[in-house]
Structure formats: structure tokens, C-alpha cells
Amino acid sequence: MNLSIVTGRPAPCPAPFNMAAHVLAHAGAMPDRIALAVLGPSGADRWSFGRLERAVLGVAGALEARGLEPGARVLLRIGNDVDFPLAFLGAIAAGLVPVPTSSRLTPSEVADIAAQVTPALALHGPGIAPEALPCPCLGPDALRAMRDHAPGSYRPARPDDLAYLVFTSGTAGRPRAVMHAHRALWARRMMHEGWYGLSADDRMLHAGAFNWTYTLGTGLLDPWSVGATALIPAGGADRHTLPLLLARHGATIFAAAPGVYRQILGTDAPLRLPDLRHGLAAGEKLPATLRAEWQARTGTDIHEAYGMSECSTFISGSPGRPARPGTLGWPQEGRQVAILGPDGAPVPRGQPGLIAVHRDDPGLMLGYWGAEEEARARFRGPFFVPGDVAQMEEDGALRYLGRNDDMMNAGGFRVSPLEVEAVLMALLGVEEAAAAEVEVKADTSVIAAFYTGAAPLPEARLAAHCAEHLAEYKRPRLFVHCTTLPRNPNGKLLRRQLAQEWRPRQ
Numbered sequence: 001m002n003l004s005i006v007t008g009r010p011a012p013c014p015a016p017f018n019m020a021a022h023v024l025a026h027a028g029a030m031p032d033r034i035a036l037a038v039l040g041p042s043g044a045d046r047w048s049f050g051r052l053e054r055a056v057l058g059v060a061g062a063l064e065a066r067g068l069e070p071g072a073r074v075l076l077r078i079g080n081d082v083d084f085p086l087a088f089l090g091a092i093a094a095g096l097v098p099v100p101t102s103s104r105l106t107p108s109e110v111a112d113i114a115a116q117v118t119p120a121l122a123l124h125g126p127g128i129a130p131e132a133l134p135c136p137c138l139g140p141d142a143l144r145a146m147r148d149h150a151p152g153s154y155r156p157a158r159p160d161d162l163a164y165l166v167f168t169s170g171t172a173g174r175p176r177a178v179m180h181a182h183r184a185l186w187a188r189r190m191m192h193e194g195w196y197g198l199s200a201d202d203r204m205l206h207a208g209a210f211n212w213t214y215t216l217g218t219g220l221l222d223p224w225s226v227g228a229t230a231l232i233p234a235g236g237a238d239r240h241t242l243p244l245l246l247a248r249h250g251a252t253i254f255a256a257a258p259g260v261y262r263q264i265l266g267t268d269a270p271l272r273l274p275d276l277r278h279g280l281a282a283g284e285k286l287p288a289t290l291r292a293e294w295q296a297r298t299g300t301d302i303h304e305a306y307g308m309s310e311c312s313t314f315i316s317g318s319p320g321r322p323a324r325p326g327t328l329g330w331p332q333e334g335r336q337v338a339i340l341g342p343d344g345a346p347v348p349r350g351q352p353g354l355i356a357v358h359r360d361d362p363g364l365m366l367g368y369w370g371a372e373e374e375a376r377a378r379f380r381g382p383f384f385v386p387g388d389v390a391q392m393e394e395d396g397a398l399r400y401l402g403r404n405d406d407m408m409n410a411g412g413f414r415v416s417p418l419e420v421e422a423v424l425m426a427l428l429g430v431e432e433a434a435a436a437e438v439e440v441k442a443d444t445s446v447i448a449a450f451y452t453g454a455a456p457l458p459e460a461r462l463a464a465h466c467a468e469h470l471a472e473y474k475r476p477r478l479f480v481h482c483t484t485l486p487r488n489p490n491g492k493l494l495r496r497q498l499a500q501e502w503r504p505r506q
Helices: 019-023 049-065 083-093 107-117 140-146 183-187 189-196 213-226 241-248 258-265 288-298 372-376 417-425 459-469 495-505
Strands: 034-040 043-048 073-077 097-100 121-124 162-169 175-181 203-206 229-233 253-256 278-281 301-308 312-316 337-340 352-358 388-392 398-403 408-410 413-415 432-441 444-452 478-482
Touching: 019 083, 019 183, 019 213, 034 049, 034 213, 043 049, 049 083, 049 140, 073 083, 073 107, 083 097, 083 140, 083 162, 107 175, 121 140, 175 183, 183 189, 183 213, 189 213, 189 301, 189 312, 203 213, 213 229, 213 253, 213 312, 229 241, 241 258, 253 258, 258 278, 258 288, 278 288, 288 301, 337 388, 408 432, 408 444, 413 417, 417 432, 417 444, 417 459, 432 495, 444 495, 459 478
Parallel strands: 034 229, 073 097, 073 121, 097 162, 203 229, 203 253, 253 278, 278 301, 444 478
Antiparallel strands: 034 043, 162 175, 301 312, 337 352, 352 388, 388 398, 408 413, 432 444
């Protein structure tokens, strides 16, 4: 019997290994090569590898001078600005643990994050007001001064040492801090050919926010680790601006969530991208219709990858091996991936089961900060189980079948319904609440809030309450008043039934 398991063996991570040092290893040999271009409407702020490393080590020196203990957490409240990678890599170089956060979080969300990770320092970028936190907070002027500080050095680290924390929504409804080791960057080498087709000659433009692991890894760290150039739109860019930036700055690879591709294709402007070799998509399922339309309009393919914050991507198609229609692609070379049945054992190929990646994968997280039991619960024997269902074809390709839980996907961000429901339940007049992802039209889904109460509440009141307590991407776009919410005999809320029953109301 051919079982649904692919066994790989990644190259061992060298030791010692400091992630920041590896990312900037090309600075010595090619100091004048452009590493980063922050693209504005009237030009670009260009950073060579040499300049980038000098500024990173300046930040490291400034942080070391503050006397922070090795392993201390540094909360990053910085948007799509060059200060983000400088602070992120500077902290890692100095042996500290950066904690990237979305610039769109509300004060209450930031306070909850700070309570979990107890930062020793917070760094705020331009346009982000400092929150009331129980630690020193440094603003944009202090960040810029750090660049010119006497340089620090790369603190020696072991591959399994904690390098950074990144927040993801937890199944308990509270965002969890995922702990990643220095070796996580080494593991990303399996994506270079397995997904990107990345080389030193590439110019990678990523349309996401820096704090997102997809942007952080794919848009910045991976290009730099091979000597390529990262192109980042300053302050984000809309669907009309992105094609212009791609063409004007000679992007060879474009990375974004499927929703961004959809927005670009929603314009009537011709898409003339002469330098673009292909696109990359991750964060949510790429609809086949979207991929086909992009191919027709640009003449280039989109290569999709599957992953999550706990392990980044490990299943993908690539320029050298494009995924067959209807499949995600294959486990990347070196990965050990299986499709598990209810007993935790691999099922026969062609049968559905849970996607799983082996605990020895160097890209897999160390755990959840302060939530060891929750981390252990995600394992089935030696395999980590994200909670998505797929089936493995005879040649090892995976066909994605959907999520096994009620997690929602908003523009590529996984959002816990419990987090949204807790906010709704705090509003006077709401008795019960349920959040679910609903399809409003073909290939387009949004977060919907279903609630019970004596009478429907004004939508403006509901929206304002959510805006006060939830980041924009977590906020419901639909509010539906219900008489009752469906539950099973054990009292469990049936969110998927809500989503299915809503469709006829359109």
C-alpha cells in the first residue's frame, strides 16, 4: 500500500548560527549591491548591502548599550518602513528577541500582546502613536539615531536558540506568540528552488505588511540571503500603483496574497510587466480562475504555497515544477510531510486526511510562548498538524480540501472566530455571537458576525464597537441578526452551518 507520506532530509544547519549574520552575509563581498529599495510615488530610497549591515549593527550596538539581557523581548510597532528590518535584524544580531506586530492593532490588542511577552523595550515607527506599555518606548527619532551608533557585533547563537516571536491567532481565541529559532532561516533555503526559483539576479517585490511572516521571509530575508534585491512599496500601494511599481522598478518576482492579485485584475489598465518572470501566492487558497486570468493578462504564472506561521511554507509548486491544476504542488525537497488519519497514522494515497509536517523540520516553531499545552496538542506523534485537510496523489502532489477547524482567513491573515466573538459579546444588546467566513461572491469571502438579541442593533454601532477593539483585518464586514444560533446536541456552536445557511439570503 502506498501511504501518504513523503520523507525528506534537509541539510543540517551549521553551528554557531546567527540569523541576522546569515541574512547579511553578502555585505562583505558585495557592499555596493542594492539590497533594498523602498518605493515611493516619486522615487526610491535605496540601501546597499554595506549600508544595510552598517545600520543593522548600529542598531545592535545601541541596544547592547542599553544593557538589555540576552533573550529580552523587543516589541516592534513599525510599519512598512526601512526601520522595521533594521530593528528586527539589529535585535537578533544583539541576542535579543524582536516581536513584530501589525501597525493596525488597537491599544487594547497591543496591551494584551505586551502582557503575554513582557517586552523590555518597545520601538515605534513613524505614524504609530506610542501605547501605554510597562516598558520604555522609543520613537522614530531614536530609531534613526540608532543607525549611526557605534556598531555592535553578531552574538554567537545555536541553531535552536530562540530568535524571534511572531503572533498568530490561537485556537483558544487569543493571539499566540510563535517561537522561532535561528534555524528557521536556514530551513527557508528549501523554498528557494521548491517555490521561488530565486537567484541573486532577482528583484523581489512583495505587497504585504512587514510584520507578516510571508512578507518578512519571502519579501526581505530570503532575497538578502542569496544577494538579491528586495523591493517594498512605501506605506503600501493600491491596485493601481502596484503594476506601475512592478514595471518601473524591473521586478522579476511578485509576491502577494491572492486577494491582492484579485484587486489588480479588477482594474482595466493593461498589465505590461516585461521583467516579471512569475508571481508567488500564499496566505489563502489561490482560486484557479484567478490564476488563469493572471496568466492571460500578464503572460506569467502564479506559483502557490501552503504553510502557516508555525512553519512558513513547505508545500508548493515552482517554476521548475509547476503545480498541476487543482493541486497545491509537492512537499519541498528535504521536507517530511504526511496526510494523517484519525489514528495519527498516514492514510493511503488518494484518501483525505490532515496535513502534517514532521517535528524535525528545521523550520518548525519551538512552541507557543507561555502556552506549552496548546503547542503539544497540535502534535500527532512525531507530526505537527496545522488543522487543514488534503489528499496526496500517487506522485506526492497534494490536493487541498479545506480547513478542519473554524479559523477564518481575512486577506491572508488567519483570524480566530473566538476573538471576534468575545468582542461582540461585550456589546450591550448582544446575547450570543458567532463569527464565520462567508462567500459573498465567486472567489470572495469576508468575515461575518451572526448575533442574537432582543432586536437588531444599528450596523454603525456594531461596526464602531469592532473598530475600537479589533484590527481592521479582523473586523466583520457583515452583521446578521438571528433568532437563534445553530448548535449540535453537545451545545457546540456550528459556525460552518451558519455560513452555509447565509448563502440563500443573498
